[in-house]
Amino acid sequence: MLTLAQIHGQPEIFHSIQGEGVSQGTPCVFLRLAGCNLACSWCDTAYSWNGTVPGVRLAPEKAAELVLHYPCRRLVLTGGEPLIQQKALPALLRLLPDHAVEMETNGTIMPDTELLKRVTQFNVSPKLPHSGNNDVKTWKPDILRCLAGTEKAWFKFVVACEDDVRAVLQRASEADIPPERILIMPLASTRDELNAMRPQAVEWCLRYGLRFSDRLHIAIWNSKKGV
Ligand SMILES: Nc1nc2[nH]cc(C(=O)O)c2c(=O)[nH]1
Ligand code: SF4
Numbered sequence: 001m002l003t004l005a006q007i008h009g010q011p012e013i014f015h016s017i018q019g020e021g022v023s024q025g026t027p028c029v030f031l032r033l034a035g036c037n038l039a040c041s042w043c044d045t046a047y048s049w050n051g052t053v054p055g056v057r058l059a060p061e062k063a064a065e066l067v068l069h070y071p072c073r074r075l076v077l078t079g080g081e082p083l084i085q086q087k088a089l090p091a092l093l094r095l096l097p098d099h100a101v102e103m104e105t106n107g108t109i110m111p112d113t114e115l116l117k118r119v120t121q122f123n124v125s126p127k128l129p130h131s132g133n134n135d136v137k138t139w140k141p142d143i144l145r146c147l148a149g150t151e152k153a154w155f156k157f158v159v160a161c162e163d164d165v166r167a168v169l170q171r172a173s174e175a176d177i178p179p180e181r182i183l184i185m186p187l188a189s190t191r192d193e194l195n196a197m198r199p200q201a202v203e204w205c206l207r208y209g210l211r212f213s214d215r216l217h218i219a220i221w222n223s224k225k226g227v
């Protein structure tokens with residue numbers, strides 16, 4: 001069984017464009033799993049893990065049926081932290097053999113061999129101290145090194161200031177993450193915050209030679225959920 005986040009009284013599965021990272025703009029079906037092992041102060045999906053909204057338990061057959069309802073063969077597994085439920089994911093993915101699969105993960109839990117093989121792309125988002133978590137929980141360089149070694153991983157860092165960008169470079173070097181696999185994404189949960197942060201974030205990307213990631217779903221739909 002899988003536990004999905006609940007939105008508008010339904011399990012959270014929706015069709016949208018990928019808003020972040022290297023495949024931004026690509027049509028995808030999103031499946032949001034409940035639960036997270038971190039607790040970021042600025043989390044935009046806290047309802048998926050903080051107990052305010054109960055999760056919805058679904059058999060893999062039912063989840064696959066909901067995914068197959070959309071005319072789209074690219075799936076994004078997100079959360080929360082989807083790897084908390086990694087034991088339940090192969091059963092779902094076996095029912096979706098034609099789907100490319102992106103996994104959004106915070107980079108603190110190592111995927112099992114079967115998932116490492118099956119997942120098309122890992123969108124890894126390690127958290128910096130400004131997330132309010134203790135580094136002991138967020139910073140797992142051995143796991144990041146393994147993910148980088150798959151050559152299927154991109155590393156998307158949320159930044160709020162230039163010191164964060166310098167911290168990203170230092171941490172990436174410790175975890176053997178190649179700079180060309182790094183994306184810098186502005187900390188913003190509303191369109192106004194994003195508009196305010198974007199020019200500075202782009203300037204840091206130019207200064208340090210790093211790739212910029214927008215947050216298209218925020219630019220388009222502001223803080224609306226399930227899009
Ligand atoms: N459109 C859209 N793109 C996304 N990329 C990552 C998302 C997430 O919440 O993990 C997300 C999301 O919630 N919506
Ligand atoms: S790791 Fe992601 S889902 Fe978990 S609290 Fe942080 S931002 Fe939210």
Ligand SMILES: [Mg+2]
Pocket residue numbers: 044045
């Ligand atoms: Mg999100």
